[in-house]
Amino acid sequence: MIRVGVMGCGVISEVYLKNLRSFGIPVAAVADLDAERAAARAEQFQVPALTPDELLAHPDVDLVLNLTVPKAHADIARQALARGKHVHTEKPLALQADDAKALVHLARSRGLRIGAAPDTFLGxxxxxxxxxxxxxxxxxxxxxxxxxxxxxxxxxxxxxxxxxxxxxxxxxxxxxxxxxxxxxxxxxxxxxxxxxxxxxxxxxxxxxxxxxxxxxxxxxxxxxxxxxxxxxxxxxxxxxxxxxxxxxxxxxxxxxxxxxxxxxxxxxxxxxxxxxxxxxxxxxAPALFGFSENRRGLAVADMALAIRDGRPHRASGDLAMHVVEVMEAIHISAREARHVEIVSRPARPEPWPIGYDETALALDLQGERQRDPS
Ligand SMILES: NC(=O)c1ccc[n+]([C@@H]2O[C@H](COP(=O)([O-])OP(=O)(O)OC[C@H]3O[C@@H](n4cnc5c(N)ncnc54)[C@H](O)[C@@H]3O)[C@@H](O)[C@H]2O)c1
The missing domain is CATH 3.30.360.10 (Dihydrodipicolinate Reductase; domain 2)
Known part of the structure; x- marks a missing residue:
């Protein structure tokens, strides 16, 4: 099972840590520039608190969950990939489309996964x-x-x-x-x-x-x-x-x-x-799937399964990069008073199989479900 290092221990980290625990995904450590915040979350969830550098270098961290503020997202993701870690980052993936694209390419060239919030589309x-x-x-x-x-x-x-x-x-x-x-x-x-x-x-x-x-x-x-x-x-x-x-x-x-x-x-x-x-x-319409409560971190579970099963993960870097390109282009259009073409064309993420829910996910994560969720 993928072991997660949580970078950034602010407001949103609490629900992620709670959900990762409920999915049974191990958290190896937490870190924050603000050591007091890291210590408080570490105490709350009984996991080690490290400095950001220690977390990025830690051999027990396979995936860095990047919950820092937006301007730090790309830099933390880049450092994590450079140290051989998979990354899932809060949105946006980067502040500029070029940066987002470079991160996706870096991950691909290193055989690592990169993904980004939101994962609410899995709800x-x-x-x-x-x-x-x-x-x-x-x-x-x-x-x-x-x-x-x-x-x-x-x-x-x-x-x-x-x-x-x-x-x-x-x-x-x-x-x-x-x-x-x-x-x-x-x-x-x-x-x-x-x-x-x-x-x-x-x-x-x-x-x-x-x-x-x-x-x-x-x-x-x-x-x-x-x-x-x-x-x-x-x-x-x-x-x-x-x-x-x-x-x-x-x-x-x-x-x-x-x-x-x-x-x-x-x-x-x-x-x-x-x-x-x-x-x-x-x-x-009747709800045809599970995950109707706040399940932030669901994409991390999906990425862990995707790595294990050798299939694409749903909240992909390509999707997040496209979203950054579109958001940037909207602002460029506003400044320059012209339409802006979008270059990237991610595939629509694979939907869940019909009826997929918390129980099916738990069985998948335990390796007890016959069919993977792709
Ligand atoms: N608060 C929410 O309800 C919410 C919901 C969804 C998504 N988000 C997203 O989650 C991210 C974090 O939001 P938040 O509300 O938890 O913010 P926050 O300000 O409460 O926490 C961010 C934490 O990141 C730390 N940090 C900043 N730069 C760092 C770096 N370089 N290395 C290590 N730690 C660093 C800060 O010290 C801080 O503790 C943002 O991208 C935000 O858009 C927040």
């Missing part, structure tokens, strides 16, 4: 939506809309600075959930156009530890995009940290025979609804 809602789409319930997809409307994370996150620096902003922070979900459902994007604006030059922290502190805004915080998918369908994506209230849906997919309403891609569960032409109401 019951997005897998159910994919099944309905692929089985033709709405006919041929013609378009999609996706809306991430919010007023930013400074109201709850203890250290929200990174959300307003390069690698943050609503597109780089939340866009990966929406774009990964859209590519999982619709396939890769071939061309984009965008607009981007910075509405407020500073933000006021409202979380209790830094209440009232003003932090500078260095990136656009209201970003809108037109997407053209390789398959011919088109889409609209709006991501914002500037809007107080909205009643827009999260994701809708429009087909020649009907519409799919897809719940929040930042979660794992929620009810998918379908309304075929002629129907006078929406029908809730």
């Amino acid at each position: 019951s809602h997005l897998q159910t939506a994919r099944k309905l789409l692929d089985d033709g319930w709405i006919g041929e997809p013609i378009g999609a809309t996706a809306f991430m409307m919010s007023h930013g994370p400074e109201r709850w996150h203890p250290n929200p600075d990174f959300f307003y620096q390069a690698g943050g902003g609503p597109m780089f922070d939340m866009g990966p959930y929406y774009l990964t979900a859209l590519v999982h459902l619709m396939g890769p994007v071939r061309r984009v156009a965008g607009t981007a604006q910075t509405t407020f030059s500073t933000r006021v922290v409202e979380s209790p530890n830094r209440f009232g502190e003003r932090i500078p805004v260095e990136i656009p915080t209201h970003v809108q995009a037109l997407l053209e998918f390789e398959r011919g369908a088109t889409g609209v994506l709006v991501t914002t940290f500037d809007v107080w209230h909205s009643e827009l849906p999260r994701i809708e997919i429009y087909g020649t025979e009907g519409t799919l309403a897809v719940p929040d891609p930042n979660n794992f569960g929620g009810t998918v609804r379908v309304r075929r032409r002629g129907a006078d109401a929406w029908s809730p």
